[in-house]
Amino acid sequence: MPASYQPGEGWMYGHGMDFAAYVIEQKTGQRLDEYLRKNVFAPVDVSRDEMSFFPIREGLGDRMPDLSPQDPEGLGLAAVGGFNSYDGGDVCYGGHGAYVTARAYVAVLKSLMKNDEKILSRAMVEEMFKPQLQGKAYESLQAAFSGPGGLAFGCGTSGEDRNMGLGGLVTGEDGDGGLGKGSLIWGGGHNTVWFIDRMNGICGIASPQLCIPSNVKAAMELKSAFRTHLRHVLAHA
Structure with a gap:
């Protein structure tokens, strides 16, 4: 096509x-x-x-x-x-x-979060977390956030400075969607969303397994609350 x-x-x-x-x-x-x-x-x-x-x-x-x-x-x-x-x-x-398996999924996320070079070089991981879009491409991404699929594309985030990295969405504001600034997050059709928050040292997956049509907004809020809770637990560990 x-x-x-x-x-x-x-x-x-x-x-x-x-x-x-x-x-x-x-x-x-x-x-x-x-x-x-x-x-x-x-x-x-x-x-x-x-x-x-x-x-x-x-x-x-x-x-x-x-x-x-x-x-x-x-x-x-x-x-x-x-x-x-x-x-x-x-x-x-x-x-x-x-x-x-969930263990396998998180093992990959953890390696990227720690940047331990088991899967990718340090330089490649750093590149993954850099915002990649500018100009018309960036404007097009912002328009997509405002469209019918915006909630899904945002994966539970809503900050103004979001951009696409290599592999996922990069958050631009601390606390957006329960994540630290510069976190990487993305999801798919089953509504499983993964995240890597290097600022707070957390990564993981959340998977409500929605049956479409359904309340996507509620699912996004649930996943954001989950990530916020992880940050809170870590901060008080």
């Missing part, structure tokens, strides 16, 4: 991660799941069976939670539209379809 914008001319939620995954596979000669297991999960001591794009095929189906009330058998039916993330094919999409 043609791009919605030329580089630097705008911003919109899209399939960039799917294209990035395809480039990785072509460059390395590895399937994305094997590349991730070797270069992302193994360095932080995540075992092979804690991550899968094809959990049912690999015998992990009984470990999968219900993703929505319409998925009582835990087959991977998404809360958005009812499609099956596990489609029986052999494609590993960079933007969706991976299943990981």
Whole structure:
């Protein structure tokens, strides 16, 4: 499909991660799941069976939670539209379809928060947390926040100085969405949102598993309260 914008001319939620995954596979000669297991999960001591794009095929189906009330058998039916993330094919999409344990998810976030160089170099992690958009692209992001998908794009934040980093949304104000200034946060269709707050030394995931349509605003407020609580607990530990 043609791009919605030329580089630097705008911003919109899209399939960039799917294209990035395809480039990785072509460059390395590895399937994305094997590349991730070797270069992302193994360095932080995540075992092979804690991550899968094809959990049912690999015998992990009984470990999968219900993703929505319409998925009582835990087959991977998404809360958005009812499609099956596990489609029986052999494609590993960079933007969706991976299943990981909560421990594995947090292990990756923790490594990036501590910048321990187990997954990425220190310089690359620092680049991830830098605001990347300016000019028309930045203005387009702000317009998206004001649009129908603004609550979801904001992931529970609302500050004026938000920008996109490499991999997620960068907060511009201390306390925005329960996070410190310069935190990285992002989420997806199931409403799972991850965050890395280096200022306060906290990271994690929150996953209300909404069934659309639903009260997205209430879910965002709940996740913000969760992050605020973590900051409070840490400050008084």
